Amino acid sequence: MGFNQCYISSVENLQLELNNVGLETFVKRYRKYECITGPSESFRFLEEKIKEYEEVINDNINNNIS
Helix, strand or coil: CCCCEEECCCHHHHHHHHHHHCHHHHHHHHHCCCEEECCHHHHHHHHHHHHHHHHHHHHHHHHHHC
8 A cells, every 4th residue: 555645836836726726626635645745835835725624614514504
């Protein structure tokens, strides 16, 4: 069985990818990896987008319950 790893590029490239595919696809693409390496500012950007996505999901769940 393999080890799923990914090298993330610059924040600028990540932002372009996010703009092209949307938040949900962007987050799901990177969540599948067991290991992510790359510049620390890119990692922070990715963490911010994951948190943003989780907030959107939680808001949608809370709105459906109300």
